[in-house]
Amino acid sequence: MPTTLLTPEQAERLRLAFDDDRDAQTFFLRLERYGPELLDSLRAVYLERADGLLERLLEIMLHAYHTRPADLKRLDEARLLSPDWLQSPHMVGYVAYTDRFAGTLRGVQEHVDYLEGLGVTYLHLMPLLRPREGENDGGYAVADYRSVRPDLGTMDDLSGLARELRGRGISLVLDLVLNHVAREHEWAERARAGEEQYRDYFHFFADRGLPDAYEASLPEVFPDFAPGNFTWDEQAGEGGIGGWVWTTFNTYQWDLNWGNPDVLAEFVDIILNLANRGVEVFRLDAIAFIWKRLGTSSQNQPEVHHLTRALRAAARIVAPAVAFKAEAIVGPDDLIHYLGSGTHHGRVSDMAYHNSLMVQLWSSLASRDTRLMEEALRAFPPKPTNTTWGLYVRCHDDIGWAISDTDAARVGMSGPGHRHFLSDFYSGEFAGSFARGLVFQHNPATGDRRISGAAASLAGLETALEGGDETQIELAVGRLLLLHTVVLGFGGVPLLYMGDELALTNDDRYADIPEHAADNRWVHRPRMDWALAEEVQAHPDTPAGQVNAGLRQRIAVRKTLPHLHASIESRVIASPDPRVLVLRRDHPQGTLLELYNFSEDRVVLPAYTLRGQLGEDARDALSGSAFHLSRPTLTLDPYRALWLTAAEVNA
The missing domain is CATH 2.60.40.1180 (Golgi alpha-mannosidase II)
Incomplete structure (x- = not known):
């Protein structure tokens, strides 16, 4: 079983790790296929440390391969025979918070019939790995990648849910936060305790010299409640004295140092552990931020794509049923690299969010003009044919008006002027607006005003229902169905955000919950209305019933059309x-x-x-x-x- 990656002695040691010759053949064949990609990217990032890192990763991969359950190994073989599974028109996604959808993981398992009835084949459960207590950025401040948030259940519950979903033809999707961990994560705690090994997992600075140099070119993600990109910590310095730590998102989220190969090894182990629990798609959260470079925005750096390709190659060797989705909310010219370009073509992430389409949908709805959308879509570079888009009308996040000044100018618009108009329109400040949204993270320096709000409220249904205007209700229903029909027909995985299938409107009760009150994005993160879910079946003539029936019908039609395969x-x-x-x-x-x-x-x-x-x-x-x-x-x-x-x- 030769492989060009290994010396004969290494290959023999590897062979002796297998009791079953067929298992050994399978592992060696995959290593022959994906190993060169893995090693090339390791060498591009870690230089002379790459060969030693490969040996370490082989130990991690061997352990994960030997402990991978038999039914998941069967899924691996099935996916290798159908490598376009994620591109099929049968793929329909549903995105939900576990607690808001069904309370617990076992509760989700009790509602799989509902998902199956909608036509769902891809279930993304929002962050459920154990976060820090209290404020945690909606679960994205992870304190432990190997346990579930206690109120949601256990890792065994996660495995049980994944097994149930898999039996119904539904893939489980989880968030994997790559850029940072919670300040309370074991790695951070050991770093603060002075363990040098773990101090190198993070970016520490004794004074403001380098942080200030970096800040000169770094944007602010949350200028309202987390200005700046560095936080003073009383224990972050050498010997337990104070120091500065890199915190792109919030003071309690410590950015990881991916220049340290130990961090890559940790995440290979984490990914394979979760894959063996039944996770089929990993949403790579904040992937754009993981490599830091002075004098840049520290986003979209070339090393990001090498690191992602290395993670993907390692996963393919052990668990080829697994796919990666890049959470990269960046411009088209940068976005395409997350699916792979040049030597990375089709070898980075299997899927990426088409944020631009979502923004253009709302833009065209407000302006009643599709010329800017035409221009933006026409300018998009073609993606690799083995990849797919994640397409959505709404998600858990705010809407940032990513309108290109260049695209706007080509259709005779002002980019800043149009972005200002959209913020006014969807916050309800524009005369004649049908929308009911909230301004999120107003940045006076740039004039940016992002928008929060449920799809139904942004599309005018909340206003129409309050006014009792049947004509406006009908138009709002039409807007919602139109937006979802574009997403279903564009070519990719349509992602239905929980509650949109019931036309749920803004939930203002978020302000009554202390840990949510400062973040108005919770206005569009409601609890599932199971009574309404039953009611729409009995009363399809209500606005919610019309939206629900319309979506079900369009999903069913989508699955009959080979034209919607995402390779096209x-x-x-x-x-x-x-x-x-x-x-x-x-x-x-x-x-x-x-x-x-x-x-x-x-x-x-x-x-x-x-x-x-x-x-x-x-x-x-x-x-x-x-x-x-x-x-x-x-x-x-x-x-x-x-x-x-x-x-x-x-x-």
Whole structure:
């Protein structure tokens, strides 16, 4: 069982670690395939320390391989036979906080029928590994990667839930915070106690010299309640005296020093341990921040992509069923590198968030104009064909108006002016706005005002229900369904945020909870309304019922369309009307043309502009209706969506 990575003596020692020749063959084949990627990236980052680090990682990987449960090894083989599993139109995601969805992990297990009924095949449970007590950034200040938050259950409960989900064809997704740990994590506590090994896990400074030099080019993530990127700690210095520690996000979240190979080894072990518990997708939180470089923003550095590729390669050797999703909320030119470019092409993360699409959806909804969206999407570099997008209308976070000044200028807009308009519109300050949102993290220096709010409230349903205006209620329902239809049809994994399928509106009760009161993002993190979930089934004519039924129908249609496989890119087609977005997807089984009316107007389009795309006869997959494009015009009702295929394809 030779491998180019190892000397004959090393290969023989490795072979002797196996009792079963078939297991040995499997491990060596994967090492032959992914080992060069692993070693290349280790050498790029750690130079002469790389070979020794590889030996250490092999020990970690061997242990994880030997302890990997048989049913997960079977899943590994199945995924190797279907490497595009994450790109399938059958993939539909659901994102929820465990406690807000069902109380505990066992509670989630009791509601798997609900998820299965929605058509969910991918369940992302928001941070559930044990965080620090008290304020913890929504769970992203992890104090222990090897235990679950006590009120949610145990690691055995997590394994049991993963097993139940797996049996229903649902992949479990968990957050893995890479950039930082809680101040109370064992590594940080041992660093403060003076253990030199663990002091090198973090970035410590005796005085403000280097921190001030770094600050000159570092942005602030939370300028309101965590200004600056460094925190004074009374025990952070040598000998237990005070010192400065790097804290990008909050004072209690200590940034890790990924320049130390021990940190990489720790995370390989953590990933494989959780993978053996049944986690199938890791959301790599704050991945953009993990490498620090003076004179830069310390985001998107080349080492980030080498480190991610190394983690992915190690995971592929032991658990090829596992996939990585990059939580990189960055510009398109930087984002594409998280899926892989150049020598990393298709070898970094398997999935990344398409934050730009989400921002452009809300932008077009407010302006009733899709030209900026067209320009932004057209400028996106193509992704590797073996990767996919994570697509969403809303998530747990605020909305930052990531509008490119360059894109805006190309359509005759002012970038700063449009961002100002969007903040005004979605905070309800703009005259005639239907939205009900809250300003989050106003930065006077830059003028940035991010927005919190539930999708239904931002889309106007809260205002319409309070006013009892049936016309406005109908329009708000149409907006919600339109946004979700774009996400379902764009080509990637649509991620449905908990409660959006029930059109839940803002939950102002967050202000009554002391640890949430200062963070208005909790306004769109409600508790699941199980009574409403039952009611919408019995009363599909209510606004919530209409949204729920509409989403279920669109999810079912999505799963029948091979055109929505994520290896295919959506291409923007010049629209004959600025209120309408037109996307084209060219699949070997035919063309899918998607039309979306982002206005409350009935829009009449010249049919000849579509006839050249599909021919004279087309069928709408969403409604089953036939469209004869030989006629002069095609009319789109307010917020109407069409998924058109040539009629003969479905004959």
